[in-house]
Amino acid sequence: MADDSVEGTTPPPGVPATPRARARSAALWGVGGGFAFLVLAQGYLLLDGDLPVGYAGLFAIAGAIAVASGGIAYAIEHRLHAKRRT
Structure with missing residues (x-):
């Protein structure tokens, strides 16, 4: 049987994620959300669209979206994992 202390092994399904893993996952979701907003705005x-804010405003909005999506991902990930929907 594999030792769980070995780096690179994954725990079996149903085991709660560690806080560090949840934070890393949420941060990646946040980065993805912020970049997705910037891609849509650039498109x-x-x-030939015109936005009511400049580039500084776009980066501020993208930062807010990144924080919001990362926070939401961190808040609900354990619920989805408990229902085995991740």
């Missing part, structure tokens, strides 16, 4: 600008 809109490329299609």
Whole structure:
């Protein structure tokens, strides 16, 4: 049987994630959400759209979206994992 203390092994399904793993996952979801917003905004600008904010405003909004999506991901990940929907 594999030793769980060996680096690189994954725990079996149903075992709660560690706080560090949850934080890393939430941070990645946050980064993904912020970048997705920036990609959509850039696509809109490329299609000759005009946004009411400049680039500094876009980065501020992307930061807010990153924080919000990371916080939501951290808050609900343990619930989804408990229902085995991750």
